Amino acid sequence: MFAAAGHFLRLFKIARTLARHDALFPLDLLAVPKALATALKLLTVFNRRHVNAAIPPGERLAHALEELGPTFIKLGQALATRPDIAGDDVAEALTRLQDRLPPFPGAEARAIIAAELGQPVDALFSAFDDNAVAAASIAQVHKAVTTDGVQVAVKVLRPGVREAFGRDLSTFFWFARLMERRVPDTRRLRPVEVAQTFAETVALEMDLRYEAAAASELRENMEGEPGFRVPRVMWPTTSERVLTTEWIDGIPLGDRDALAAAGIDMNALAAVLVRVFLLQVMRDGFFHADLHQGNLFVDTQGNLVAVDFGIMGRLDRKSRRYLAEILRGFHTGNYRRIAEVHFEAGYVPRTKNINSFAQALRAIGEPIAGRRVRDISFGRLLAQLFQITATFEMRTQPQLLLLQKTMVMAEGLAMYMDPEINMWEVSPPVVQGWLADNMGPDAYIRETAEATLSLLRYLPLIADELEKRAAVLTAEGIVLHPETARLIGESQSRHLRSQGAALWVIAALLAVLIIILN
Ligand SMILES: Nc1ncnc2c1ncn2[C@@H]1O[C@H](COP(=O)(O)OP(=O)(O)O)[C@@H](O)[C@H]1O
Ligand SMILES: [Mg+2]
Known part of the structure; x- marks a missing residue:
């Protein structure tokens, strides 16, 4: 009981800080019940005075999190890599969180x-x-x-x-x-x-x-x-x-003047960054995922040096193969193949129509096809891809989202060093090498085994009716079909209705606190 009171008070302080920055909107995201949300939003009415309405919601949230301290700064950084949860604009604003x-x-x-x-x-x-x-x-x-x-x-x-x-x-x-x-x-x-x-x-x-x-x-x-x-x-x-x-005795990457004075070839440095980043992602599956100017230096020999290894990304072989196939698919305009990759890997439920999926992929692929390669951002392309896969009920792996964000960061840095850089021209040797290694005869045997396994996994679901009503397989195992989940939810909510009263008590308590503290 006392523990609950402690949590409750801490929660209240958090809510008040969020309210002061007019940043209570994540409540809608959490589907917090109306009673509680309304009580919390009342706080906004009392506290909002100092907030500049011109500041976008994501930035307001970022300021609130900075004020709330280390845990919340980390939470904000984590949310920055999850546009699927926070939404694109908020996630983007959170990447600029001051640490x-x-x-x-x-x-x-x-x-x-x-x-x-x-x-x-x-x-x-x-x-x-x-x-x-x-x-x-x-x-x-x-x-x-x-x-x-x-x-x-x-x-x-x-x-x-x-x-x-x-x-x-x-x-x-x-x-x-x-x-x-x-x-x-x-x-x-x-x-x-x-x-x-x-x-x-x-x-x-x-x-x-x-x-x-x-x-x-x-x-x-x-x-x-x-x-x-x-x-x-x-x-x-x-x-x-x-x-x-x-x-590391070096010049910070952000210090352009010092780098110029030292005679550093920025174009060569940009190529190094892209090459080593893609090597880390595609060859090793282990990449630096906090690539911003503050973590990069150029040493006295002209080497690019990275520091700060607190956030690293890992990609297993399957994810890397998936990425390589997608890259190749967009490169060659084979949208049907990209769609198949998603279905074969079990990323997109079998209940979805593969042709509609391929069509959606074409919609993001074709506008790029006419453009100069250097105007294409692989990071943005991935972002668009994940938006589409989400509408096809693919649950994107957090590690792939982290990669996508880091990719945007790496591309931004490369462009900063060399505005004329042609990302795809720098990347092919790495990516092509990976494709050759992973799609040769050995890989073919592995793939056939994988395909057989995936077929076996689907056997129990062949009955159409069952597939619709019970469950669908995804990369992460069995996921309830939305319809089934809804039915379960309904039966559960009947049990839970009585407990709804507890939320009203919390709401009332909040209201009292608001009155006392304001
Ligand atoms: N090995 C190093 N050599 C020189 N400076 C470093 C080194 N490691 C860290 N720093 C300096 O300290 C700063 C903070 O370190 P970092 O590891 O990035 O910590 P944080 O996780 O707080 O960002 C870096 O931006 C850099 O200026
Ligand atoms: Mg750092």
């Missing part, structure tokens, strides 16, 4: 390092700069020199940030469970599962050993790639709350 906070004192950083590594900072490093180089919601970075004289960047987790996450996440779970139990409509968005995924991602970001491992894996994959470098991890001075990497 810079005032630094915490160097003395606190020293205390954390000493506690983590069991030795005072002066014993671990021969020099340690107390002024942080950069400070964000989760961590900040200090420049230091190891006892062997190597310059390093020491990333230290913000004090208390893990505890704050724990508290906020338990409220998220409480709210998600409440919604799922009381409001059957929200089940479509699987709130508990979403909270679970979010909690897992954040847990990984809260443990800097995972980031160290990601840096290490990427460095290994990129070994020997000309023009690109990943800093080395210093494991002896790395632990859960401390990450030490080799210091």
Whole structure:
């Protein structure tokens, strides 16, 4: 009961901050019941005064999340990669979320390092700069020199940030469970599962050993790639709350003037970025998914260097093959083939019409066909594709959405470096190589086996009636047909009607709080 009161109060504070920024619209998204939503929206009436109506909703939400602190900044970043949940405009606005906070004192950083590594900072490093180089919601970075004289960047987790996450996440779970139990409509968005995924991602970001491992894996994959470098991890001075990497003496990618003064060939650099990004995606299935100017540098040898491995994407072989086939399909204008890929992989339910799907694909493919290749954005093409697949009831994998967002970022950066860049001209060797490796005779045997398996999976569903009424297979297993889900929902809602009263009690409590606090 007391726990519930605590969650409730925290929820109330969140709602108030959202209201102050006139950013309560996600409530509609969550299908929050009318009574609760109305009570919460009343808050807006009392609080909205300071809001500039000209600011678009996505930005208002971004400001509210920034004010709410680290958990919410991370939540916003996660939502930025989910236009399927947040909507295109809001997701786009959330990509510009500010993740810079005032630094915490160097003395606190020293205390954390000493506690983590069991030795005072002066014993671990021969020099340690107390002024942080950069400070964000989760961590900040200090420049230091190891006892062997190597310059390093020491990333230290913000004090208390893990505890704050724990508290906020338990409220998220409480709210998600409440919604799922009381409001059957929200089940479509699987709130508990979403909270679970979010909690897992954040847990990984809260443990800097995972980031160290990601840096290490990427460095290994990129070994020997000309023009690109990943800093080395210093494991002896790395632990859960401390990450030490080799210091990159470089010019930030955002500093055009300095790059020009250093005589850097920006066009060559753009080609390097596109090539290594596509290698990471298509060859390794492990890519840097936070590609913005602040995370990229050009070192003294003219290499492009990436830092910050907190957000990485992974694509399994099946997804990579899917991407390659789609790329090839659009390239050759074979829309029927692209449609088949979706059906064969079980991404789009068998109940959908393959010809209509191919037609929808043609609608996004043909306008591109007449254009110069350099005007085509593969990231935007994927975004359009996922919009279409959503209307055909394909549940897009979060990893593919992350790729799509990162692709847009990578393309944006490449264009910034070389406005004339021809993305498709830089990419074919990589992509063609992948197509050859994965669609040769060996791949054919694998594919045949896969096709047989997929046929077996569909056998139980051959009866048309059953297919319509019971369930359809997707890549993720059996998903209830909407009609069936509706029937179940209806029978459940009969049981739940009595519990609806609880929501009215919450609404009334909110109303009281509003009156007391305003
Ligand atoms: N190895 C490094 N060498 C030089 N500077 C670094 C290094 N790692 C991080 N930095 C600096 O610290 C900033 C923040 O580090 P980053 O890993 O990007 O943390 P965040 O997750 O907070 O963005 C970077 O933008 C960069 O300026
Ligand atoms: Mg960064």
